[in-house]
Amino acid sequence: MSQPLLALAVKAKDFQTHHVIDNVEFSIDQGQVVSLVGPSGCGKSTLLRIIAGLGSDYQGEVRVKGERPHLHSRDVGFIFQEPRLLPWLTVAENVGFDLGRAGGKHPRVHELLTEVGLADFANAYPKQLSGGMAQRAAIARGLFTQPALLLLDEPFSAVDAFTRMRLQDLLLSITSHHDTTLLMVTHDVNESAYLSDRVVVMASRPGRISGEIEIGLPRPRDRRNLQLTQRAADILNLLNGGQPDSLDFSENPEQSVGCREPLFISRFNFAH
Amino acid sequence: MSLSSTAILPASGETPAGNSLRWQTLARKGQGLIVPVILLIIWESVVRLGWVSAHLLPPxxxxxxxxxxxxxxxxxxxxxxxxxxxxxxxxxxxxxxxxxxxxxxxxxxxxxxxxxxxxxxxxxxxxxxxxxxxxxxxxxxxxxxxxxxxxxxxxxxxxxxxxxxxxxxxxxxxxxxxxxxxxxxxxxxxxxxxxxxxxxxxxxxxxxxxxxxxxxxxxxxxxxxxxxxxxxxxxxxxxxxxxxxxxxxxxxxxxxxxxxxxxxxxxxxxxxxxxxxxx
Missing domain, CATH: 1.10.3720.10 (MetI-like)
Incomplete structure:
Protein backbone atom coordinates (compact mmCIF):
# COMPACT_ATOMS: atom_id res chain seq x y z
CA MET A 1 0.00 0.00 0.00
CA SER A 2 1.53 3.28 -1.07
CA GLN A 3 0.11 5.59 1.54
CA PRO A 4 -1.54 4.71 4.84
CA LEU A 5 -5.18 5.62 5.29
CA LEU A 6 -4.33 7.56 8.41
CA ALA A 7 -0.95 9.06 9.15
CA LEU A 8 -0.82 10.77 12.49
CA ALA A 9 2.07 12.65 14.01
CA VAL A 10 1.00 14.98 16.76
CA LYS A 11 4.03 16.67 18.25
CA ALA A 12 2.18 18.47 20.99
CA LYS A 13 -1.27 19.52 22.02
CA ASP A 14 -1.81 21.80 24.95
CA PHE A 15 -4.96 22.31 26.88
CA GLN A 16 -4.65 25.54 28.84
CA THR A 17 -1.39 24.97 30.73
CA HIS A 18 -1.43 21.20 30.49
CA HIS A 19 0.68 19.32 28.05
CA VAL A 20 -1.92 16.82 26.90
CA ILE A 21 -0.13 15.01 24.09
CA ASP A 22 3.57 14.57 23.55
CA ASN A 23 4.88 13.16 20.30
CA VAL A 24 2.28 10.61 19.35
CA GLU A 25 2.90 8.99 16.01
CA PHE A 26 1.23 6.08 14.29
CA SER A 27 -0.39 5.19 11.04
CA ILE A 28 -3.19 2.88 10.00
CA ASP A 29 -3.51 1.00 6.74
CA GLN A 30 -6.73 0.46 4.89
CA GLY A 31 -8.81 -2.31 6.41
CA GLN A 32 -7.07 -2.48 9.78
CA VAL A 33 -8.71 -2.46 13.16
CA VAL A 34 -6.67 -0.47 15.63
CA SER A 35 -7.39 0.25 19.27
CA LEU A 36 -6.07 3.06 21.42
CA VAL A 37 -5.84 1.93 25.02
CA GLY A 38 -4.69 3.99 27.93
CA PRO A 39 -5.55 5.41 31.32
CA SER A 40 -8.01 8.26 31.38
CA GLY A 41 -6.40 11.59 30.65
CA CYS A 42 -3.83 10.16 28.27
CA GLY A 43 -5.31 12.13 25.39
CA LYS A 44 -6.73 9.26 23.37
CA SER A 45 -10.13 10.88 22.96
CA THR A 46 -8.38 14.13 22.09
CA LEU A 47 -6.58 12.29 19.30
CA LEU A 48 -9.87 10.99 17.95
CA ARG A 49 -11.30 14.47 18.00
CA ILE A 50 -8.31 15.79 16.11
CA ILE A 51 -8.72 13.11 13.45
CA ALA A 52 -12.42 13.90 13.23
CA GLY A 53 -11.60 17.55 12.66
CA LEU A 54 -13.17 18.65 15.95
CA GLY A 55 -9.97 20.20 17.23
CA SER A 56 -7.30 21.92 15.17
CA ASP A 57 -5.06 23.67 17.69
CA TYR A 58 -2.25 21.14 17.83
CA GLN A 59 1.28 20.96 16.55
CA GLY A 60 2.03 18.24 14.11
CA GLU A 61 0.58 16.66 11.06
CA VAL A 62 -2.45 14.48 10.61
CA ARG A 63 -3.44 13.14 7.24
CA VAL A 64 -6.47 11.08 6.33
CA LYS A 65 -6.04 9.75 2.81
CA GLY A 66 -3.35 12.37 2.44
CA GLU A 67 -5.66 15.19 3.43
CA ARG A 68 -5.81 17.37 6.50
CA PRO A 69 -8.76 16.33 8.69
CA HIS A 70 -11.79 18.57 8.49
CA LEU A 71 -15.36 18.41 9.69
CA HIS A 72 -17.89 16.65 7.54
CA SER A 73 -15.18 14.69 5.81
CA ARG A 74 -16.47 11.99 3.50
CA ASP A 75 -13.66 9.77 4.70
CA VAL A 76 -14.26 9.84 8.42
CA GLY A 77 -17.21 8.64 10.48
CA PHE A 78 -17.58 9.03 14.22
CA ILE A 79 -19.37 6.95 16.83
CA PHE A 80 -19.64 8.37 20.31
CA GLN A 81 -19.59 6.75 23.70
CA GLU A 82 -23.35 7.26 23.96
CA PRO A 83 -25.65 6.72 20.97
CA ARG A 84 -26.38 10.47 20.71
CA LEU A 85 -29.37 9.88 18.50
CA LEU A 86 -31.38 13.01 17.95
CA PRO A 87 -34.54 12.35 19.97
CA TRP A 88 -36.83 14.27 17.61
CA LEU A 89 -35.94 12.17 14.58
CA THR A 90 -37.02 8.62 13.91
CA VAL A 91 -34.39 5.91 13.85
CA ALA A 92 -34.34 5.98 10.04
CA GLU A 93 -34.04 9.77 9.96
CA ASN A 94 -31.18 9.56 12.45
CA VAL A 95 -29.31 7.06 10.30
CA GLY A 96 -29.80 9.21 7.20
CA PHE A 97 -29.14 12.45 9.09
CA ASP A 98 -26.30 13.36 6.76
CA LEU A 99 -28.64 13.80 3.81
CA GLY A 100 -30.94 16.25 5.55
CA ARG A 101 -34.64 16.02 6.21
CA ALA A 102 -35.46 13.36 3.66
CA GLY A 103 -32.41 11.28 4.59
CA GLY A 104 -34.53 8.62 6.26
CA LYS A 105 -35.93 7.53 2.91
CA HIS A 106 -32.60 6.71 1.32
CA PRO A 107 -32.39 3.01 0.39
CA ARG A 108 -29.08 2.61 2.21
CA VAL A 109 -30.80 3.50 5.49
CA HIS A 110 -32.99 0.46 5.20
CA GLU A 111 -30.04 -1.74 4.25
CA LEU A 112 -28.02 -0.61 7.25
CA LEU A 113 -30.95 -0.95 9.63
CA THR A 114 -31.46 -4.49 8.41
CA GLU A 115 -27.79 -5.21 8.98
CA VAL A 116 -27.92 -4.01 12.57
CA GLY A 117 -31.23 -5.79 13.11
CA LEU A 118 -33.38 -2.69 13.49
CA ALA A 119 -35.43 -2.86 10.29
CA ASP A 120 -38.64 -3.03 12.32
CA PHE A 121 -37.73 0.09 14.25
CA ALA A 122 -37.12 2.41 11.31
CA ASN A 123 -40.05 4.62 12.25
CA ALA A 124 -39.63 4.40 16.01
CA TYR A 125 -38.33 7.29 18.06
CA PRO A 126 -35.07 6.81 19.97
CA LYS A 127 -36.99 6.83 23.26
CA GLN A 128 -38.48 3.48 22.29
CA LEU A 129 -35.07 1.81 21.93
CA SER A 130 -33.02 0.03 24.57
CA GLY A 131 -29.43 1.12 25.16
CA GLY A 132 -28.00 -1.61 22.94
CA MET A 133 -30.50 -0.93 20.15
CA ALA A 134 -29.74 2.77 20.28
CA GLN A 135 -26.01 2.07 19.96
CA ARG A 136 -26.73 -0.20 17.00
CA ALA A 137 -28.64 2.65 15.38
CA ALA A 138 -25.64 4.87 16.08
CA ILE A 139 -23.36 2.37 14.34
CA ALA A 140 -25.68 2.40 11.34
CA ARG A 141 -25.55 6.20 11.33
CA GLY A 142 -21.76 6.17 11.55
CA LEU A 143 -21.59 3.86 8.52
CA PHE A 144 -24.21 5.67 6.46
CA THR A 145 -21.76 8.11 4.91
CA GLN A 146 -19.63 5.09 3.91
CA PRO A 147 -16.50 6.44 5.59
CA ALA A 148 -13.16 4.81 4.89
CA LEU A 149 -12.17 5.38 8.50
CA LEU A 150 -14.61 4.95 11.36
CA LEU A 151 -13.62 6.48 14.69
CA LEU A 152 -15.17 5.07 17.83
CA ASP A 153 -14.88 6.68 21.24
CA GLU A 154 -15.48 3.97 23.85
CA PRO A 155 -18.53 2.88 21.90
CA PHE A 156 -19.62 0.01 24.12
CA SER A 157 -18.71 1.25 27.57
CA ALA A 158 -22.27 2.19 28.44
CA VAL A 159 -23.94 -1.16 27.72
CA ASP A 160 -24.04 -4.37 29.71
CA ALA A 161 -21.51 -7.16 29.18
CA PHE A 162 -23.73 -9.40 27.02
CA THR A 163 -24.88 -6.56 24.81
CA ARG A 164 -21.27 -5.44 24.52
CA MET A 165 -20.14 -8.82 23.20
CA ARG A 166 -22.96 -8.89 20.66
CA LEU A 167 -22.25 -5.34 19.56
CA GLN A 168 -18.55 -6.11 19.16
CA ASP A 169 -19.29 -9.00 16.84
CA LEU A 170 -21.83 -6.93 14.95
CA LEU A 171 -19.33 -4.12 14.52
CA LEU A 172 -16.68 -6.48 13.17
CA SER A 173 -19.00 -8.19 10.74
CA ILE A 174 -20.51 -4.97 9.39
CA THR A 175 -17.30 -3.05 9.07
CA SER A 176 -15.51 -5.90 7.34
CA HIS A 177 -18.51 -6.19 5.04
CA HIS A 178 -18.16 -2.50 4.18
CA ASP A 179 -14.36 -2.70 4.22
CA THR A 180 -14.18 0.05 6.81
CA THR A 181 -11.04 0.81 8.77
CA LEU A 182 -11.59 1.18 12.50
CA LEU A 183 -9.80 3.28 15.05
CA MET A 184 -11.30 2.72 18.46
CA VAL A 185 -10.60 4.24 21.84
CA THR A 186 -11.38 1.91 24.70
CA HIS A 187 -10.68 1.28 28.36
CA ASP A 188 -11.39 -2.38 28.01
CA VAL A 189 -8.22 -4.40 27.48
CA ASN A 190 -10.08 -7.56 26.51
CA GLU A 191 -12.22 -5.66 24.05
CA SER A 192 -9.17 -4.15 22.38
CA ALA A 193 -7.46 -7.56 22.14
CA TYR A 194 -10.55 -9.27 20.78
CA LEU A 195 -11.37 -6.67 18.14
CA SER A 196 -8.07 -5.31 16.94
CA ASP A 197 -5.25 -6.12 14.59
CA ARG A 198 -3.06 -3.71 16.53
CA VAL A 199 -3.38 -2.18 19.94
CA VAL A 200 -1.62 1.12 20.59
CA VAL A 201 -1.05 1.51 24.31
CA MET A 202 -0.75 5.01 25.69
CA ALA A 203 0.50 6.45 28.95
CA SER A 204 -0.67 9.67 30.53
CA ARG A 205 0.80 12.96 31.69
CA PRO A 206 1.68 13.80 29.07
CA GLY A 207 -0.14 11.48 26.69
CA ARG A 208 2.37 9.42 24.76
CA ILE A 209 2.66 5.98 23.21
CA SER A 210 4.16 3.44 25.57
CA GLY A 211 4.06 0.58 23.12
CA GLU A 212 2.16 -1.32 20.53
CA ILE A 213 0.90 -4.89 20.55
CA GLU A 214 0.26 -6.77 17.35
CA ILE A 215 -2.55 -9.21 18.02
CA GLY A 216 -1.94 -11.27 14.91
CA LEU A 217 -4.70 -13.80 15.42
CA PRO A 218 -7.08 -14.81 12.67
CA ARG A 219 -10.78 -14.05 12.84
CA PRO A 220 -13.25 -15.09 13.94
CA ARG A 221 -11.61 -15.24 17.30
CA ASP A 222 -12.64 -17.19 20.32
CA ARG A 223 -12.84 -15.01 23.40
CA ARG A 224 -11.48 -17.92 25.45
CA ASN A 225 -8.48 -18.41 23.17
CA LEU A 226 -5.33 -18.60 25.30
CA GLN A 227 -3.25 -16.59 22.84
CA LEU A 228 -5.88 -13.88 22.95
CA THR A 229 -5.74 -13.93 26.72
CA GLN A 230 -1.97 -13.68 26.49
CA ARG A 231 -2.26 -10.62 24.25
CA ALA A 232 -4.63 -9.02 26.72
CA ALA A 233 -2.11 -9.70 29.47
CA ASP A 234 0.61 -8.10 27.33
CA ILE A 235 -1.51 -5.02 26.88
CA LEU A 236 -2.10 -4.91 30.60
CA ASN A 237 1.62 -5.21 31.26
CA LEU A 238 2.31 -2.37 28.95
CA LEU A 239 -0.37 -0.29 30.57
CA ASN A 240 1.17 -0.96 33.94
CA GLY A 241 4.52 0.24 32.73
CA GLY A 242 5.98 -3.26 32.52
CA GLN A 243 8.16 -4.39 29.66
CA PRO A 244 6.41 -5.39 26.46
CA ASP A 245 7.97 -8.83 26.71
CA SER A 246 5.59 -10.54 24.34
CA LEU A 247 6.13 -8.58 21.18
CA ASP A 248 7.62 -11.77 19.88
CA PHE A 249 5.43 -13.18 17.12
CA SER A 250 7.05 -16.58 16.80
CA GLU A 251 4.22 -18.08 18.83
CA ASN A 252 1.71 -17.52 16.09
CA PRO A 253 3.08 -17.97 12.62
CA GLU A 254 -0.28 -17.39 10.95
CA GLN A 255 -0.67 -13.63 10.76
CA SER A 256 -3.92 -11.82 10.44
CA VAL A 257 -3.20 -11.07 6.81
CA GLY A 258 -6.15 -11.92 4.67
CA CYS A 259 -8.57 -12.00 7.54
CA ARG A 260 -10.04 -8.69 6.65
CA GLU A 261 -11.91 -10.07 3.70
CA PRO A 262 -15.60 -9.70 4.09
CA LEU A 263 -16.22 -11.55 7.29
CA PHE A 264 -19.19 -13.41 5.92
CA ILE A 265 -16.74 -15.30 3.79
CA SER A 266 -13.80 -15.54 6.12
CA ARG A 267 -15.98 -16.78 8.95
CA PHE A 268 -16.57 -20.03 7.17
CA ASN A 269 -13.35 -20.83 5.39
CA PHE A 270 -10.81 -19.41 7.70
CA ALA A 271 -9.29 -22.86 8.10
CA HIS A 272 -7.30 -22.49 4.88
CA MET B 1 -66.57 -28.03 32.78
CA SER B 2 -68.95 -28.37 29.87
CA LEU B 3 -68.42 -26.61 26.62
CA SER B 4 -71.61 -24.62 26.82
CA SER B 5 -70.77 -23.07 30.15
CA THR B 6 -67.34 -21.94 28.95
CA ALA B 7 -68.97 -20.47 25.91
CA ILE B 8 -71.46 -18.60 28.04
CA LEU B 9 -68.92 -17.37 30.57
CA PRO B 10 -67.11 -14.82 28.47
CA ALA B 11 -70.31 -13.57 26.89
CA SER B 12 -72.05 -13.09 30.19
CA GLY B 13 -68.95 -11.82 31.86
CA GLU B 14 -67.96 -9.33 29.20
CA THR B 15 -71.06 -7.24 28.96
CA PRO B 16 -71.23 -6.07 32.57
CA ALA B 17 -67.47 -5.59 32.68
CA GLY B 18 -67.54 -3.57 29.44
CA ASN B 19 -70.49 -1.60 30.67
CA SER B 20 -68.93 -0.78 33.99
CA LEU B 21 -65.74 0.26 32.20
CA ARG B 22 -67.70 2.56 29.94
CA TRP B 23 -69.48 4.02 32.93
CA GLN B 24 -66.19 4.53 34.67
CA THR B 25 -64.70 6.53 31.80
CA LEU B 26 -67.93 8.51 31.47
CA ALA B 27 -67.95 9.17 35.19
CA ARG B 28 -64.33 10.24 35.12
CA LYS B 29 -65.00 12.65 32.27
CA GLY B 30 -68.17 13.87 33.94
CA GLN B 31 -66.49 14.55 37.26
CA GLY B 32 -65.27 17.94 36.12
CA LEU B 33 -68.85 18.98 35.29
CA ILE B 34 -70.28 18.38 38.76
CA VAL B 35 -69.09 21.58 40.40
CA PRO B 36 -70.00 23.96 37.52
CA VAL B 37 -73.49 22.44 37.19
CA ILE B 38 -74.14 22.80 40.93
CA LEU B 39 -72.89 26.39 40.81
CA LEU B 40 -75.16 27.16 37.84
CA ILE B 41 -78.16 25.73 39.68
CA ILE B 42 -77.36 27.75 42.82
CA TRP B 43 -76.81 30.88 40.68
CA GLU B 44 -80.14 30.48 38.87
CA SER B 45 -82.09 29.76 42.06
CA VAL B 46 -80.52 32.59 44.04
CA VAL B 47 -81.63 35.08 41.39
CA ARG B 48 -85.05 33.47 40.88
CA LEU B 49 -85.67 33.54 44.62
CA GLY B 50 -84.96 37.26 44.56
CA TRP B 51 -82.00 37.06 46.96
CA VAL B 52 -79.78 38.83 44.43
CA SER B 53 -80.88 41.47 41.96
CA ALA B 54 -81.19 40.11 38.40
CA HIS B 55 -79.93 43.50 37.25
CA LEU B 56 -76.53 42.91 38.88
CA LEU B 57 -76.30 39.17 38.43
CA PRO B 58 -78.37 38.00 35.45
CA PRO B 59 -79.30 34.31 35.80
Missing part, protein backbone atom coordinates in the same frame (compact mmCIF):
# COMPACT_ATOMS: atom_id res chain seq x y z
CA UNK B 60 -77.79 31.80 33.37
CA UNK B 61 -81.09 31.44 31.52
CA UNK B 62 -81.07 35.13 30.68
CA UNK B 63 -77.47 34.93 29.52
CA UNK B 64 -78.51 32.30 27.01
CA UNK B 65 -81.08 34.74 25.58
CA UNK B 66 -78.53 37.54 25.46
CA UNK B 67 -76.09 35.30 23.63
CA UNK B 68 -78.82 34.16 21.24
CA UNK B 69 -79.76 37.80 20.55
CA UNK B 70 -76.16 38.74 19.87
CA UNK B 71 -75.83 35.68 17.69
CA UNK B 72 -78.97 36.44 15.69
CA UNK B 73 -77.96 39.98 14.93
CA UNK B 74 -74.49 38.68 14.08
CA UNK B 75 -72.96 41.29 16.37
CA UNK B 76 -71.13 38.76 18.51
CA UNK B 77 -69.39 37.25 15.49
CA UNK B 78 -68.17 40.68 14.49
CA UNK B 79 -66.73 41.23 17.94
CA UNK B 80 -65.15 37.77 18.01
CA UNK B 81 -63.70 38.22 14.53
CA UNK B 82 -62.16 41.60 15.30
CA UNK B 83 -60.69 40.47 18.61
CA UNK B 84 -59.36 37.18 17.22
CA UNK B 85 -57.75 38.96 14.30
CA UNK B 86 -56.04 41.39 16.67
CA UNK B 87 -54.73 38.52 18.78
CA UNK B 88 -53.55 36.54 15.75
CA UNK B 89 -51.69 39.50 14.25
CA UNK B 90 -50.28 40.78 17.54
CA UNK B 91 -49.28 37.31 18.70
CA UNK B 92 -47.64 36.48 15.36
CA UNK B 93 -45.60 39.69 15.40
CA UNK B 94 -44.60 39.30 19.06
CA UNK B 95 -43.78 35.60 18.86
CA UNK B 96 -42.00 36.03 15.53
CA UNK B 97 -39.77 38.78 16.88
CA UNK B 98 -39.16 36.71 20.01
CA UNK B 99 -38.00 33.81 17.85
CA UNK B 100 -35.49 35.95 15.99
CA UNK B 101 -34.19 37.86 19.00
CA UNK B 102 -34.31 34.75 21.20
CA UNK B 103 -32.24 32.77 18.70
CA UNK B 104 -29.63 35.53 18.55
CA UNK B 105 -29.48 35.94 22.33
CA UNK B 106 -29.50 32.21 22.98
CA UNK B 107 -26.77 31.40 20.48
CA UNK B 108 -24.39 34.27 21.04
CA UNK B 109 -22.91 35.22 24.40
CA UNK B 110 -22.04 38.59 22.93
CA UNK B 111 -25.60 39.39 21.83
CA UNK B 112 -26.87 38.11 25.15
CA UNK B 113 -24.61 40.43 27.13
CA UNK B 114 -25.70 43.26 24.88
CA UNK B 115 -29.48 42.76 24.78
CA UNK B 116 -30.64 40.59 27.63
CA UNK B 117 -30.33 43.15 30.47
CA UNK B 118 -32.41 45.62 28.45
CA UNK B 119 -35.14 43.07 27.78
CA UNK B 120 -35.20 42.02 31.41
CA UNK B 121 -35.73 45.65 32.37
CA UNK B 122 -38.48 46.23 29.79
CA UNK B 123 -40.16 43.04 30.94
CA UNK B 124 -40.58 44.52 34.40
CA UNK B 125 -42.89 47.25 33.06
CA UNK B 126 -46.53 46.43 33.89
CA UNK B 127 -48.56 45.96 30.73
CA UNK B 128 -51.05 48.73 31.35
CA UNK B 129 -48.26 51.27 31.77
CA UNK B 130 -47.66 50.96 28.05
CA UNK B 131 -51.18 51.96 27.11
CA UNK B 132 -51.01 55.77 27.48
CA UNK B 133 -47.64 55.86 25.74
CA UNK B 134 -48.84 53.72 22.86
CA UNK B 135 -51.97 55.85 22.49
CA UNK B 136 -49.81 58.98 22.40
CA UNK B 137 -47.44 57.54 19.86
CA UNK B 138 -49.73 55.53 17.64
CA UNK B 139 -53.15 57.09 17.98
CA UNK B 140 -56.29 55.13 18.78
CA UNK B 141 -56.71 52.87 15.78
CA UNK B 142 -55.42 49.31 15.35
CA UNK B 143 -51.68 49.84 15.69
CA UNK B 144 -51.49 50.57 19.45
CA UNK B 145 -53.67 47.53 20.23
CA UNK B 146 -51.61 45.20 18.09
CA UNK B 147 -48.38 46.62 19.47
CA UNK B 148 -49.59 46.05 23.02
CA UNK B 149 -50.56 42.46 22.25
CA UNK B 150 -47.23 41.88 20.54
CA UNK B 151 -45.39 43.18 23.61
CA UNK B 152 -47.43 40.83 25.77
CA UNK B 153 -46.72 37.81 23.59
CA UNK B 154 -43.05 38.65 23.11
CA UNK B 155 -41.64 38.11 26.57
CA UNK B 156 -42.82 34.61 27.50
CA UNK B 157 -41.79 33.33 24.07
CA UNK B 158 -38.44 35.13 24.25
CA UNK B 159 -37.59 33.96 27.77
CA UNK B 160 -38.53 30.33 27.21
CA UNK B 161 -36.86 30.13 23.83
CA UNK B 162 -33.60 31.55 25.15
CA UNK B 163 -33.70 29.12 28.07
CA UNK B 164 -34.46 26.30 25.65
CA UNK B 165 -31.53 27.10 23.40
CA UNK B 166 -29.13 27.50 26.27
CA UNK B 167 -30.17 24.10 27.62
CA UNK B 168 -29.58 22.21 24.38
CA UNK B 169 -27.35 19.23 25.05
CA UNK B 170 -23.77 20.03 23.99
CA UNK B 171 -23.42 16.44 22.86
CA UNK B 172 -26.19 16.80 20.30
CA UNK B 173 -24.66 20.03 19.02
CA UNK B 174 -21.44 18.09 18.57
CA UNK B 175 -23.28 15.53 16.46
CA UNK B 176 -24.35 18.40 14.24
CA UNK B 177 -20.74 19.53 14.11
CA UNK B 178 -19.53 16.09 13.04
CA UNK B 179 -21.97 16.28 10.15
CA UNK B 180 -20.61 19.66 9.19
CA UNK B 181 -23.64 21.70 10.20
CA UNK B 182 -22.96 25.36 10.85
CA UNK B 183 -24.90 28.59 11.02
CA UNK B 184 -28.51 28.50 9.92
CA UNK B 185 -28.43 24.75 9.27
CA UNK B 186 -27.18 24.04 12.78
CA UNK B 187 -29.97 26.21 14.16
CA UNK B 188 -32.79 24.65 12.15
CA UNK B 189 -31.63 21.05 12.45
CA UNK B 190 -30.33 20.94 16.03
CA UNK B 191 -31.13 24.01 18.13
CA UNK B 192 -34.69 24.59 16.99
CA UNK B 193 -36.00 21.03 17.40
CA UNK B 194 -34.07 20.57 20.64
CA UNK B 195 -35.57 23.70 22.15
CA UNK B 196 -39.05 23.06 20.78
CA UNK B 197 -40.45 21.83 24.14
CA UNK B 198 -39.43 25.09 25.82
CA UNK B 199 -40.62 27.09 22.83
CA UNK B 200 -44.09 25.60 23.11
CA UNK B 201 -44.27 26.42 26.81
CA UNK B 202 -43.40 29.99 25.82
CA UNK B 203 -45.90 30.10 22.95
CA UNK B 204 -48.73 28.91 25.17
CA UNK B 205 -48.11 31.41 27.92
CA UNK B 206 -47.49 34.08 25.27
CA UNK B 207 -50.87 33.35 23.72
CA UNK B 208 -52.70 33.59 27.03
CA UNK B 209 -50.95 36.91 27.69
CA UNK B 210 -51.95 38.05 24.21
CA UNK B 211 -55.63 37.59 25.12
CA UNK B 212 -55.06 39.43 28.38
CA UNK B 213 -53.42 42.37 26.64
CA UNK B 214 -56.17 42.37 24.04
CA UNK B 215 -58.75 43.06 26.70
CA UNK B 216 -56.54 45.76 28.20
CA UNK B 217 -56.23 47.40 24.79
CA UNK B 218 -59.90 47.14 23.89
CA UNK B 219 -61.16 48.30 27.27
CA UNK B 220 -59.50 51.64 26.77
CA UNK B 221 -60.05 52.56 23.16
CA UNK B 222 -62.13 50.44 20.83
CA UNK B 223 -65.40 50.53 18.93
CA UNK B 224 -65.50 46.84 18.24
CA UNK B 225 -64.26 43.68 19.88
CA UNK B 226 -64.94 41.73 23.04
CA UNK B 227 -63.18 44.30 25.22
CA UNK B 228 -65.48 46.94 23.76
CA UNK B 229 -68.45 44.69 24.59
CA UNK B 230 -67.25 44.69 28.21
CA UNK B 231 -67.04 48.50 28.31
CA UNK B 232 -70.36 48.81 26.50
CA UNK B 233 -72.02 46.51 29.01
CA UNK B 234 -70.66 48.49 31.93
CA UNK B 235 -71.66 51.88 30.45
CA UNK B 236 -75.19 50.77 29.59
CA UNK B 237 -75.58 48.94 32.88
CA UNK B 238 -76.04 45.54 31.23
CA UNK B 239 -74.29 42.96 33.37
CA UNK B 240 -75.49 40.22 31.01
CA UNK B 241 -73.39 41.68 28.18
CA UNK B 242 -70.34 41.81 30.42
CA UNK B 243 -70.75 38.21 31.55
CA UNK B 244 -71.37 36.98 28.01
CA UNK B 245 -68.20 38.76 26.84
CA UNK B 246 -66.25 37.18 29.71
CA UNK B 247 -67.55 33.72 28.82
CA UNK B 248 -66.72 34.16 25.13
CA UNK B 249 -63.22 35.37 26.03
CA UNK B 250 -62.72 32.33 28.23
CA UNK B 251 -63.90 30.02 25.46
CA UNK B 252 -61.68 31.66 22.84
CA UNK B 253 -58.68 31.54 25.16
CA UNK B 254 -59.27 27.89 25.89
CA UNK B 255 -59.89 27.08 22.24
CA UNK B 256 -56.69 28.75 21.01
CA UNK B 257 -54.69 27.10 23.80
CA UNK B 258 -56.13 23.70 22.91
CA UNK B 259 -55.05 24.30 19.34
CA UNK B 260 -51.47 24.96 20.42
CA UNK B 261 -51.67 22.04 22.83
CA UNK B 262 -52.73 19.74 19.99
CA UNK B 263 -49.92 21.02 17.83
CA UNK B 264 -47.48 20.54 20.71
CA UNK B 265 -48.55 16.95 21.21
CA UNK B 266 -48.16 16.25 17.51
CA UNK B 267 -44.78 17.89 17.11
CA UNK B 268 -43.33 16.69 20.40
CA UNK B 269 -44.41 13.05 20.23
CA UNK B 270 -40.73 12.15 20.37
CA UNK B 271 -40.29 13.48 23.88
CA UNK B 272 -39.40 10.87 26.47
CA UNK B 273 -41.41 12.29 29.33
CA UNK B 274 -43.71 11.16 32.07
CA UNK B 275 -47.24 11.05 30.74
CA UNK B 276 -49.90 11.11 33.42
CA UNK B 277 -52.73 10.65 30.98
CA UNK B 278 -54.26 7.17 31.30
CA UNK B 279 -53.34 5.16 28.24
Missing amino acids: PSELVFTLADLGQSGAIFGHIGVSSLRVVIGFSIGAGLALIVGAAVGLSRCVEALLDPTFQAIRAIPSLAWVPLLLLWLGIDESPKITLIAIGAFFPVYLNFVAGIQNVDRKLVEVGGIYGLTGAKLITRIFLPASLPNLFTGLRSGLSLAWMFLVAAELIAATKGLGYLLTDGRETGRADLVIVAIIVLALLGKLSDSLLCWLERRLLAWRDVFDSRPS
